[in-house]
Amino acid sequence: MPDSVIAETSALSTISSPTKLDQLSRQERVVALALRHAMHGICGTDSACWSHLWTSFAPDCGVAAARKAAGALAAFIRQLATHATRQISYHQPLCPCLGEDEHILLKLIALTQHRDWRNASALARHYVHEDGIGDIIAATSRLTVVLSGCRLELPINNSGHRVNEPSPAYAAPGKATLH
Template sequence: MASPSVNARTTSSTPSAKVVPLSAKAPERLVGVGFRCWLAGLSTGDIKCWEDAWNSFSGILGPEHAKALLLDLSKFVRAVKANAQRDIEISPSGCRGFCRDECLAISIIAACQHDERQALTASAAALIGSDDIGDTLNGAQALAAALSKANQLLCPESVCPATCALRAQRRRLM
């Protein structure tokens, strides 16, 4: 089986790609932009993608915290990519909002931080297109804990309700 790819979508040419405005909250921005940049870097091998992630993280947290958090971000994104049974969609670099899959990644980390287990498992399953979410959850929990330690708490409102994530998963299966 060919491994799923990353699909960078532009919202103007793809009517199904809904974009949620870029959150003004730093923790959500870190997760969403970091997820986008790291996944794009893994898929293209373009170092600029990883530099963009570094610049976002170090600009908000400073170089020492950024270095540690990017290691955890990398583990989370690699787990998502390795376990994905479908194409993961990301917005193009510099996009002023987040697409559905980027929002699911944010929801997963927020759900870890707020112990919303039902939403966590539903969001992870919707993101990777499979119920085999163990590695993804391990990566997410490590990133969520590292963000908490750096005083970067995502808002409870960033957790996608389980029913919302399940609807997103069902739409992809149709």
């Protein structure tokens, strides 16, 4: 395989991703739960999700920064929904399972936080049109500034494990599904 193809897909592999929230770091769990609240709040009808969203961040960020984090995460999700080329699945906020899309979105945030633009862009391509990648990376960058200020640094697995390519089973009409 040519090096350019390997470099372009280096954010992906066939190694399994975590399937449970308790397999994540504490910081990843905080962001995963907030992602769920944001997805549920934007895609669903439960207005209580918005208060849950900012309270997800409050213990780590304090009230003022938690509201900024909630706003930045909501903006990221709105950009994702605007540019999505396929359905994105997520679990209900208190579900102990971790979905493939949720894990990949966490990795997208982590890669952006660590300024790995090449791999972050490669992951974004699995969710959005080519012309939406810049908007997604910009929204993710704004989110990561707030997360870093709250000391919510998401780890990058340096053992060579990378996230899976999203399954074609999730490629269905619509913007989101709820488990």
